[in-house]
Amino acid sequence: VTELLNRRELAAWQGLLRVHAALTQELDAELRAEHGLPLSSYEVLLLLADSPDGQRRMSELAASALLSRSGLTRLVDRLERSGLIERRRCPDDARGWFAAITPDGRRAFRRARPTHLRGVRRLFLDRLSNSDQTALAAAWERVLPGGSAL
Amino acid sequence: VTELLNRRELAAWQGLLRVHAALTQELDAELRAEHGLPLSSYEVLLLLADSPDGQRRMSELAASALLSRSGLTRLVDRLERSGLIERRRCPDDARGWFAAITPDGRRAFRRARPTHLRGVRRLFLDRLSNSDQTALAAAWERVLPGGSAL
DNA sequence: GAAGATTGAAGACTCAATCTTT
DNA sequence: AAAGATTGAGTCTTCAATCTTC
Numbered sequence: 001v002t003e004l005l006n007r008r009e010l011a012a013w014q015g016l017l018r019v020h021a022a023l024t025q026e027l028d029a030e031l032r033a034e035h036g037l038p039l040s041s042y043e044v045l046l047l048l049a050d051s052p053d054g055q056r057r058m059s060e061l062a063a064s065a066l067l068s069r070s071g072l073t074r075l076v077d078r079l080e081r082s083g084l085i086e087r088r089r090c091p092d093d094a095r096g097w098f099a100a101i102t103p104d105g106r107r108a109f110r111r112a113r114p115t116h117l118r119g120v121r122r123l124f125l126d127r128l129s130n131s132d133q134t135a136l137a138a139a140w141e142r143v144l145p146g147g148s149a150l
Numbered sequence: 151v152t153e154l155l156n157r158r159e160l161a162a163w164q165g166l167l168r169v170h171a172a173l174t175q176e177l178d179a180e181l182r183a184e185h186g187l188p189l190s191s192y193e194v195l196l197l198l199a200d201s202p203d204g205q206r207r208m209s210e211l212a213a214s215a216l217l218s219r220s221g222l223t224r225l226v227d228r229l230e231r232s233g234l235i236e237r238r239r240c241p242d243d244a245r246g247w248f249a250a251i252t253p254d255g256r257r258a259f260r261r262a263r264p265t266h267l268r269g270v271r272r273l274f275l276d277r278l279s280n281s282d283q284t285a286l287a288a289a290w291e292r293v294l295p296g297g298s299a300l
Numbered sequence: 301g302a303a304g305a306t307t308g309a310a311g312a313c314t315c316a317a318t319c320t321t322t
Numbered sequence: 323a324a325a326g327a328t329t330g331a332g333t334c335t336t337c338a339a340t341c342t343t344c
Contacts, residue, residue, distance in 0.1 A: 004267070005267065011283075011287035015286060015291070015294075016290070017174075017216065019293050022295075023166075024167075038333090058304075058305065066168065068169040069305065070305085070306070070336065070338095071334080077306095094342080094344085095305070117152045119151070120155070125159050125162070130158065134162075137288055138282070139278055142277045142282065143169050143173075143278065144172055207326085219326080219328085220327085221312075221313050227328095240326090243325095244320080245321045246321085260311085
């Protein structure tokens with residue numbers, strides 16, 4: 001049989017799964033309860049609010065938001081229906097589209113951001129020392145260098 | 151405005167999201183391609199194979215598998231349809247049910263385990279030093295003490 | 301033919317309501 | 323009344339196929 005995981009390996013791996021599940025569930029629930037905004041929608045608004053002109057290509061956005069292309073299409077559909085973003089044709093390439101954040105979208109993002117940041121601090125960052133955080137960041141860089149995909 | 155995240159905090163938090171997404175997607179794809187077994191199903195088989203008598207209460211299993219009760223009910227439905235596990239009445243408490251792994255389930259698990267372990271090593275553990283792994287394990291313990299829920 | 305984006309169909313998950321037993 | 327488990331309805335996601343433009 002393939003060598004099983006030892007205690008240290010198991011703790012490192014299973015902990016990642018447990019912590020991710022617990023944190024994303026709780027953060028998603030808080031954003032929905034206080035702002036009617038799922039975590040996935042918040043993340044797209046964040047990416048757009050941080051972009052020059054408040055817009056990004058659909059496929060770029062899919063990669064950054066860790067979603068499939070079709071998954072992003074549906075999510076943008078929902079956000080467009082809510083009036084938080086809008087689609088714009090890409091002038092240089094008629095195949096392409098931008099997703100652009102609207103004024104309503106910026107308002108919703110500004111309101112939701114403190115909730116999210118407080119949550120991330122309370123559930124995650126506040127429980128870690130600075131050197132814990134540095135160690136985590138270094139580990140992530142070794143696992144996925146340069147923030148690349150696999 | 152609420153204080154934004156600094157570079158270190160952002161790297162620690164965003165890295166967790168990126169690494170989790172990339173790893174679970176790839177591990178799930180490998181298990182499906184080689185054994186027709188989604189990662190969530192593999193995890194339930196693992197929990198049962200490791201249990202005395204190869205069985206666990208439904209609600210215990212839901213908590214361990216990081217799923218809602220109803221989510222686990224559906225997953226057990228699928229695994230029962232595939233013949234990999236079966237439901238058994240709980241003798242002490244007529245409200246309760248056990249999910250029990252079948253001989254076919256044990257075979258499927260034994261075949262899939264090397265694929266999964268190799269994947270976890272290749273994508274995650276092999277890219278980290280022993281002290282990285284120890285640091286991660288310590289961090290998880292601080293974020294979710296005792297492997298508890300929130 | 302390949303890339304950007306969308307659609308149809310299906311899978312998987314959650315919440316709230318329900319049923320049964322304690 | 324509370325706990326274990328399931329169901330119905332709705333949401334979110336993906337894969338494969340499709341359409342359009344490069």
